[in-house]
Amino acid sequence: MTNANHILESGCISTKIHRHYEPKFMGTLPKLVPVRRFAAALKKHNWNRNPHIYQLRCERKQRISVRSERRETFSVLAMAMIAHADYNPESESIFEVMCSVETLAALCNQLHQYDSGRKSYDPILHALRDWEAANLIIIHREFDVEAKQQKAMRIWIRPEFFHGLGFSLKALREISLSFRRWMEKKGLRESYRAKYAKHVMRLARSNVASLENKHALKKLLLKIKRLVVGDDEMLRQEQQHLTKALREKKALAQATQAPETPEREAWRRYTQWTSQQPVAIVLAFEQRMKQQYPAVFGDERYVLYLQHLPHS
Numbered sequence: 001m002t003n004a005n006h007i008l009e010s011g012c013i014s015t016k017i018h019r020h021y022e023p024k025f026m027g028t029l030p031k032l033v034p035v036r037r038f039a040a041a042l043k044k045h046n047w048n049r050n051p052h053i054y055q056l057r058c059e060r061k062q063r064i065s066v067r068s069e070r071r072e073t074f075s076v077l078a079m080a081m082i083a084h085a086d087y088n089p090e091s092e093s094i095f096e097v098m099c100s101v102e103t104l105a106a107l108c109n110q111l112h113q114y115d116s117g118r119k120s121y122d123p124i125l126h127a128l129r130d131w132e133a134a135n136l137i138i139i140h141r142e143f144d145v146e147a148k149q150q151k152a153m154r155i156w157i158r159p160e161f162f163h164g165l166g167f168s169l170k171a172l173r174e175i176s177l178s179f180r181r182w183m184e185k186k187g188l189r190e191s192y193r194a195k196y197a198k199h200v201m202r203l204a205r206s207n208v209a210s211l212e213n214k215h216a217l218k219k220l221l222l223k224i225k226r227l228v229v230g231d232d233e234m235l236r237q238e239q240q241h242l243t244k245a246l247r248e249k250k251a252l253a254q255a256t257q258a259p260e261t262p263e264r265e266a267w268r269r270y271t272q273w274t275s276q277q278p279v280a281i282v283l284a285f286e287q288r289m290k291q292q293y294p295a296v297f298g299d300e301r302y303v304l305y306l307q308h309l310p311h312s
Helices: 003-010 033-043 051-059 068-083 101-107 122-133 159-164 169-186 189-205 215-229 232-256 262-274 279-292 300-307
Strands: 137-140 154-157
Touching (some): 033 169, 051 122, 051 159, 122 137, 137 215, 159 215, 169 189, 279 300
């Protein structure tokens, strides 16, 4: 018996595990227009034809076709990041992924925990490294000197990521500004600002890579934000345009609103009176009015009610 046959029969060959579970998006997509548009494009996306991934593989002298397992991880991870990205153009930076890598792994069904308690999500880390090398995302890492380990990383999606999905810079800018208008229209501007403030506070309390003294990275993030949403002057003009449009819409609504009829005014005043009276008094009053004026129906009866209120 050869040594190779002995190893085969004894089952001592160790095989490398590329992944423990099949990639599957386990989260839910927010009902936001940017998320819906990006998710729809992602579902039709072919990673083998992504220009940035293609360029990366050429530079690495790898085969052009991405392994099917890696493509599956790409698609699910991209969906998770799209679902948890910050699209608010008023945040300090844009397209930040507002959750940890471990959370991303769990959302992708790629978080594995060994009996020892150690957690593993290598397929996610490999995909992130590929995207970082292809300039699709920015990853900020920091080493904790005291704990002798890496802090949790922060991730931002670059415009190139969306370009690979078929969105030009012009389309990204329109999506971003439309999202801003939507926030204003729904009165959610302060809500999103508070949400981002909580995110920043959570990062400050957690062992996460800090942007303190990272001037080059801050400048890069600001440059990307201005590239997508425009400079401060453009944002100011957009705010003025939006405020003017809302003011004109309100004025138009008031101008086209029909004047209040005597019957409508009587109904409104009578309703105010009934809200301040015991139910028994109101029922007794209406019953008495029906007996005295049986021929009066509809809105006209409120004018009559108003004329005969007990306090009149």
